[in-house]
Amino acid sequence: MGQIELAGNPSITVTVRRSARARRLSLRMSQLDGRVTLTLPRGVPEDEGLAFLQSKEDWLRKHVAARVDDVIVGIGASLPFRGALHTIQKGTGRGIARSDETLHVGGGEDTASRRLQAWLKAQARDRLAVASDRYAQALGKPYARLTLRDTRSRWGSCTSDGGLMYSWRLIMTPPEILDYVAAHEVAHLEQMNHSDAFWAVVERLYGDWRPARNWLRTNGAGLHRYKF
Incomplete structure (x- = not known):
């Protein structure tokens, strides 16, 4: 090379x-x-x-x-949260608060990016757990565990022993997109393939999945331009 x-x-x-x-x-x-x-x-x-x-x-x-330039996440930058672009501003205290379309990040500016990333991961875990629990209950098949990663090649996966993995960057997408990925991976608990039978399970759990899949194909790669 x-x-x-x-x-x-x-x-x-x-x-x-x-x-x-x-x-x-x-x-x-x-x-x-x-x-x-x-x-x-x-x-x-x-x-x-x-x-x-x-x-x-x-x-x-x-x-x-x-190609759109990368965004270095920090005070004064903007990034999507649950599908809406939010401005990052300095807040009081050490926590992170959301109001309207603003994320108020407390503490020093030099650690704002790291703390905001940790907050986004926590938000992603909560939302994905709720969605995964809902779909697993509807399917009648429990999953073994839920983990988060920052994957580039896929938004989620399901192992043969029922482990669900998701990209934490899904918290940046509109709620219905996160729900689609959760339904997609939970459907693999019944169908470990991408056959017509699998997509029928996704449709039963989620509804028409095509717009969400197209959204990810069009917009998903852009979520990786936010650098923490």
Whole structure:
């Protein structure tokens, strides 16, 4: 694996990787961190990869320009909470209070980000536990445990022994989106697959799940641009 620097304003660093499974050249830009990766199948010369990259430069620069910058969470910044954008302001005491669309964070400004992240995780755990309990009761199948992580590739998972895992960033989404993910993972307690039977369980628990899934596909990656 190596890197290529595309000169210009701005310059773009492209990571070059070879893949034995790749069947064609491909160029991708992650919406999570903006990383650009050029994948070369085995046996394709690097010169051919460079020519491919140069042919896609206009496309790549359009996507780089369109990507929204990261948000460093702290006093004065804004971030979504339960689907609504909230402004972060300095509060009194050491706790965190919410009023209208403002989060008042007490204590020193240098620790505001860390304390706000801990508060969001606690809020996520409470909301996800309530939703998971509700759907598990409706399904008649209890889950074994509930854990939170900051995953990038998935919003939740269900293990074969009934353990539910969720991304704590779901607390940033509208309530119905968090509920959908909870229903999705609880449905795996009955169907450990994504068959038609599985989606029928999701629909029985949640209702029409398609708008929520589309919301996550469109907006989910943007939730990772908030850096704590």
